[in-house]
Amino acid sequence: MSRQHPRRTLQDLATAAGLSLAATSYALRGVRGSPETIRRVRELADELGYTVDPIARALASGRTGSVGVSGSLRDLWQQDLSVLLTRALRSRGRQATIADADADPAQERLIVEQFAAQRVDGAIVSPADPSATYWRLLEPRVAVVSIGDALTERPGSGCVLFDNEYGVTTALRHLAELGHRRVAMLAPSLPSTPGRPSELLAPRIADEIGLNLRVVPAPAATAEAVAVVSELLATADRPSGLFCLSDSLAFAAYHAARATGLRIPDDLSVIGYDDHQLAALVSPGLTTMAWDEDAIVESAVAQLIDEAPAPPPFRPELVGRGSTSAPRFP
Structure with a gap:
């Protein structure tokens, strides 16, 4: 033996x-x-x-070297962001645990409880509900950085914010300048917060630039959103332009348009909001708002590990492709 x-x-x-x-x-x-x-x-x-031995290391140092990463992974852009965060954390000697909140605050609470039980050293989150009190379940020693919205119930947490007012204004103004007047905006079905371009922000901007805007809540998952867009496009007063607050929703719009016999951009102009890697591969290419993902990831990791200050809100850039044009019937 x-x-x-x-x-x-x-x-x-x-x-x-x-x-x-x-x-x-x-x-x-x-x-x-x-x-x-x-x-x-x-x-x-x-x-x-x-x-x-991670248990021995945690007992000896009081730290596990692990970082929780949470987002809604049915959104394609958040999938890619989670991968980039994992790579960046690994390069800094940290191991990431990725969890899918599925755009559901109840599921997100379970994830926060799980991170607390695992005694993670930190967390980088794209919150489904940034105003929830469950973020306090993470001990003060745990560094937390939120992407997209500040965690209002956990003061002192780091954040990477987006200038959504600039992004929404740029996208809607692009449609207006092409001649569109009846526009719909697909928004993920998430809790409304001051940092999100919700039903309060977008209509004000649309009114200022002369658009008749309809805000339509839609599921985060592309397949489930197809039914919502198909119903919208089947109405007698369907929009000539569609602004989607994620590229995942824009891809759903492509599918729904073809299913209802509409051509992009002849019958329907579509704008996304991520510049996901598939945006340049669909036909026609998706006009969308692009974020500097590398800079976003770098800022989140630097705040988490180095206690770097939060930068000013990131501004997206309009990337024009073939999915937008002047409406056939102004």
């Missing part, structure tokens, strides 16, 4: 590398030390069969 080899410790690895425990730990995580030292320590760890 073979004897089981004892578990290698960080001290074993430090002795083999000829470094202090702290220097070995830093090099192993890639957060400090020369590239040669980091490479040598990791190679020695593989040779010795050393693996990090």
Whole structure:
């Protein structure tokens, strides 16, 4: 009967590398030390069969090295954002746990409770309900950064905000300048907050630029949104322009338009709000508002780890493609 080899410790690895425990730990995580030292320590760890015991590390340091990432993953842009956040956190020696809030505050509360139970060191969230009190369940020691809206019930949390008034104004003005007057806006069915371009913000802007705007709530999931858009396009007073507050909703509009025999942009102009990577691949290409995703991720991670100050709200840029044109019947 073979004897089981004892578990290698960080001290074993430090002795083999000829470094202090702290220097070995830093090099192993890639957060400090020369590239040669980091490479040598990791190679020695593989040779010795050393693996990090997360429970022991948490007990010793009071920290787990893990960060919770939460968003509504049926939205394509938030999927991509979660991937970018995971990569950025990994490059800083953190491991991400991704959770899907599914645009549901009840599910989001369960996720917050889960993060608290797992004793995550931090969380980066795209909140379904930024005004909920359940954000207080995360201890004060846990750094939290929200993307899109500030967590009003958890003062002191970091945030990456968007200049949605500028984005909505730019998109609606683009349709108005093309000659559209009857426009609908598809908005995700989420709790309304001051930071979101909700039914309070968009109609005011539309009125100022002379548009007859109808706000239509829609599910975040593309497939479920198709039925909502199809019903909208079947009405006698259907809009000639459609502004979608996510590219996922815009892709639903493409499907619904074709199902009802409408051509884009001849019969219906469509604008999205993410510049997801698929926006340039659909036919015709989707006109949309683009965000600087790399800068958004960099700011969120810097606030979480380095306690960097929050930047001014990010402004999107209009990317014109083939999905918008002058209406056939002004």
